[in-house]
Amino acid sequence: MNKKSVRDIEVSGKRVFVRVDFNVPVEDGKITDDTRIRETLPTIKYLIENGAKVILASHMGRPKGQVVESLRLTQAAERLSELLGKPVAKADEAVGEAVKAQVDALHNGDVLLLENVRFYPGEEKNDPELAKQFAELADLFVNDAFGAAHRAHASTEGIAHLIPAVSGLLMEKELSVLGKALSNPERPFTAIIGGSKVKDKIDVIDNLLNLADNVLIGGGLSYTFMKAQGYEIGLSLCDDSKLDAALGFIQKAKDLGKNFYLPEDIVIADDFKVDANKDIVEVGNIPDGWEGVDIGPKTRAKYAEIIKNSKLIVWNGPMGVFELEPFSNGTREVAEACATTEGYTIIGGGDSAAAAEKFHLADKMDHISTGGGASLEFMEGKALPGVVALNDK
Numbered sequence: 001m002n003k004k005s006v007r008d009i010e011v012s013g014k015r016v017f018v019r020v021d022f023n024v025p026v027e028d029g030k031i032t033d034d035t036r037i038r039e040t041l042p043t044i045k046y047l048i049e050n051g052a053k054v055i056l057a058s059h060m061g062r063p064k065g066q067v068v069e070s071l072r073l074t075q076a077a078e079r080l081s082e083l084l085g086k087p088v089a090k091a092d093e094a095v096g097e098a099v100k101a102q103v104d105a106l107h108n109g110d111v112l113l114l115e116n117v118r119f120y121p122g123e124e125k126n127d128p129e130l131a132k133q134f135a136e137l138a139d140l141f142v143n144d145a146f147g148a149a150h151r152a153h154a155s156t157e158g159i160a161h162l163i164p165a166v167s168g169l170l171m172e173k174e175l176s177v178l179g180k181a182l183s184n185p186e187r188p189f190t191a192i193i194g195g196s197k198v199k200d201k202i203d204v205i206d207n208l209l210n211l212a213d214n215v216l217i218g219g220g221l222s223y224t225f226m227k228a229q230g231y232e233i234g235l236s237l238c239d240d241s242k243l244d245a246a247l248g249f250i251q252k253a254k255d256l257g258k259n260f261y262l263p264e265d266i267v268i269a270d271d272f273k274v275d276a277n278k279d280i281v282e283v284g285n286i287p288d289g290w291e292g293v294d295i296g297p298k299t300r301a302k303y304a305e306i307i308k309n310s311k312l313i314v315w316n317g318p319m320g321v322f323e324l325e326p327f328s329n330g331t332r333e334v335a336e337a338c339a340t341t342e343g344y345t346i347i348g349g350g351d352s353a354a355a356a357e358k359f360h361l362a363d364k365m366d367h368i369s370t371g372g373g374a375s376l377e378f379m380e381g382k383a384l385p386g387v388v389a390l391n392d393k
């Protein structure tokens with residue numbers, strides 16, 4: 001990476017503003033997956049051990065510039081304190097006089113977590129005034145929030161122009177793993193794209209067609225491709241505005257000589273419920289009133305075989321409605337193939353990572369990215385503003 005990292009700069013005695021992504025799932029006031037917090041520990045420990053005064057900042061959810069009580073970072077501070085085995089002070093705001101006083105009171109090696117930066121309207125607008133207020137708290141900016149690196153916000157991008165700005169160790173790891181894999185991929189390289197949001201995945205499919213040898217499509221977005229080819233899809237998810245784009249990808253794959261796979265058979269259901277009636281049909285045979293909810297057994301076996309014979313696998317998005325047990329087999333078999341293949345497996349955040357956790361296969365993957373949207377944008381070949389703004393080596 002051509003950007004400076006926290007290892008390239010003196011941190012001892014310095015006030016260091018560290019942007020992290022503690023946007024973790026919380027249910028009934030409890031954090032249900034603390035992966036993103038655990039993944040920032042190397043940077044935070046490095047700073048503590050090297051005598052920095054650590055000021056952490058994060059967003060949580062999308063409060064749209066207002067204080068939302070349920071989106072405070074109190075639980076994150078508690079969890080971080082448990083993981084570090086030392087107290088973590090928590091501010092009730094992210095800027096202002098009270099915060100300044102808390103920063104002034106820090107000793108070398110102390111840790112302070114600021115309140116949710118998205119409680120301020122200036123954060124998502126990348127308001128220079130808010131960026132200045134963040135910058136005034138610190139001598140140095142460290143961006144370790146890979147998950148938010150695709151956002152040009154005051155605490156991810158604006159601040160980087162005001163004080164020395166370097167990457168954290170998680171940011172460095174994510175960029176290095178994803179960058180190495182995509183710039184010089186081991187082949188065969190297989191990309192698996194699933195999930196439900198066709199619009200969000202269109203650009204990544206486009207770029208992966210350039211890079212990968214095999215592109216496997218599953219999940220809710222596969223029905224747009226089926227409809228585009230003239231197949232009946234019943235009530236299945238479809239984005240009619242993307243039918244032409246879908247046909248364009250099928251043609252692009254042909255033109256580039258790439259293998260582009262769509263499900264051959266589908267698990268269908270007459271409702272979006274665990275106890276719905278279900279059946280397995282070939283593509284084109286989804287009856288009226290039914291919808292596709294998972295890839296079928298033939299497709300599962302084919303996809304698993306391709307994954308097993310690949311040297312590099314990038315997976316983003318589940319193959320079906322894996323949250324409901326009867327429709328989880330496609331995602332489970334893809335996850336198992338990713339876990340057992342000898343190829344290098346990268347999981348691109350979000351729901352696929354949650355699926356790997358659910359099937360107890362997460363520790364068998366080579367790299368699970370902490371970025372959902374960020375890893376997608378990276379794979380699309382887009383520059384990440386939170387990275388671009390950091391100081392060059």
Ligand SMILES: Nc1ncnc2c1ncn2[C@@H]1O[C@H](COP(=O)(O)OP(=O)(O)OP(=O)(O)O)[C@@H](O)[C@H]1O
Nearest residue numbers: 195196197219220292293317320321350351352372
């Ligand atoms: N056939 C289907 N019909 C409807 N929904 C589906 C289908 N297959 C998968 N899904 C749903 O897609 C959702 C995930 O879609 P999404 O596009 O958000 O994936 P992701 O990229 O893994 O997540 P993230 O948004 O975190 O990047 C899951 O909740 C899953 O139930």
Ligand SMILES: O=C(O)[C@H](O)COP(=O)(O)O
Nearest residue numbers: 021023061147148372373
């Ligand atoms: O969960 C994520 O992908 C990141 O924390 C970014 O969140 P955002 O999509 O609300 O910007």
